[in-house]
Amino acid sequence: MSELLTRLVPPAMANARRDAKTYAARMAADPATVPGESFGPADWPHYEEAERKERFGIDDATLAPYLELSNVIERGVFYAAGRLYGICFHERPDLAAHMYAPDVRVWEVRDGEGDDAPVLGLFIGDYYAREGKHGGAWMDSLVEQSHLTGRKPVVINCLNLTKPEAGPTLLSWDNVITAFHEFGHALHGLFADTRWPSASGTNVPRDVVEFPSQVNEKWALHPQVIASYARHVDTGAPLPEGLAERLRSQGAFGQGYATTEYLGAAVLDQAWHTLQPQEVPADVTAVEGFEHTALADVGIDDALVPPRYRSTYFAHVFGGGYGAAYYAYIWSEVMDADTTEWFRTDGEGARDGDLGLNREAGERFRREFLSRGDSRDPLVSYCAYRGRDPRIEPLLRRRGLN
Structure with a gap:
């Protein structure tokens, strides 16, 4: 090394x-x-x-109106995962109602389309900062997949965005990359298919654990992915191709x-x-x-x-x-x-x-x-x-x- x-x-x-x-x-x-x-x-x-x-010629102020939180997560992060792996996300407000904070969201992740598609696990999104919450961004496995125990994975992504007093939550470009990054860890946990929980998902050597998350970052700039999620919060207009190309050209x-x-x-x-x-x-x-x-x-x-x-x-x-x-x-x-x-x-x-x-x-x-x-x-x-x-x-x- x-x-x-x-x-x-x-x-x-x-x-x-x-x-x-x-x-x-x-x-x-x-x-x-x-x-x-x-x-x-x-x-x-x-x-x-x-x-x-x-x-x-780009800065956060220029990009932010095109980077609304829900769009980035559902039409960006989830969209890329669906295209690559065929998984679908079904929000579960009934489960979210029992979570530890009101803004936490829960999705059931299914391995395929349709109501009869097998459930892979649950994904929890905790995106806003609040008093007492640890700073930074991270993924964790609340329940680890294991054929030994018969458990399916429950994974969480945490960010620390400032929740606006009113209106949409607009992200910086760094926030977008962080969301894709942490979901790469989440996929590692959700796709786990091992007998032992100690070998499941992100329970890998430290010089491997960041690898899937870094790979997942790269989908943020894929032409079809960014066209899906980067939409103006007021007009719905797509991010101008010139701006997207300038992002890539950095x-x-x-x-x-x-x-x-x-x-x-x-x-x-x-x-x-x-x-x-x-x-x-x-x-x-x-x-x-x-x-x-x-x-x-x-x-x-x-x-x-x-x-x-x-x-x-x-x-x-x-x-x-x-x-x-x-x-x-x-x-x-x-x-x-x-x-x-x-x-x-x-x-x-x-x-x-x-x-x-x-x-x-x-x-x-x-x-x-x-x-x-x-x-x-x-x-x-x-x-x-x-x-x-x-x-x-x-x-x-x-x-x-x-």
Whole structure:
């Protein structure tokens, strides 16, 4: 895994340096810049966003009227799942009436169309923030599928959207991607087909668990999917194709910094967890020097791109169960990028240019991977539909690092 991380660093750092020059020039031309002040990491978000808006001409204010919550979930997230896997969703307000909060929704998920289609399980959508609710977004299995117990899955997706005092709930583009992402986890739980609950659904190694969710994100921009859900909240007009194309064209924009800051954190995780006990810094003032050396050794300039998390607040690896496994996200994305390419390639997952949005590809992915959980080695499951081990090249192309 260290080889994967160090292979990604040079092109990611090179892209970050290139972008930094662009943003430094923007900052120098900005009338608000204090004379003599130089571009640094704290300036990156502001000038990257300004560059994004100028280059692609889209922002949340432009997109929001086309991204209403119910449309995104029912005509986007559910629509894509139906096209791929043939499942249907039937809302159950009778069950929702007994839930723990009034805005929580419940759907019965059926494996096919019609009232006689077998029930796969229940899906619960808890989308709004409220007092006492944990922040962020996540999926959980309230009941895990198991042939041993005879139980069917009950899975939940939680977001933390601000509920408007009146009118529709409009989303940012990041919210849309998060909804698709978390439902990828939900599908992993709903499609579980194992004897043991401990091997069911998302009970897989940490470097695999994010893979199905990352794959599911990619359907948000599929031409047929976005045409289904991205409708103006007042007029019902579809999102203009020009805006959809500009969303797609962002591609690898900003990936130099994003990849490098992630890699920096993953490298620190590995560096700490490969120390001998006697090598661990005994003085907190030595931590920053340790970080700098570990990052410099692989080619990361932390003065330009600091790691996503510094050691002193890196909760994932010192208190969150990720110890030595923060690399999991990038390995999951290696599999995701390789699988997305399989879906989109005619003769592999795609049929007649449909970019993989078909039942044949979906059923193969479901049967060989999503349903298996940890009942067999996930790499065996991966090869069963992909025909080979994951390759890194699709990820390099996606992030503009090739």
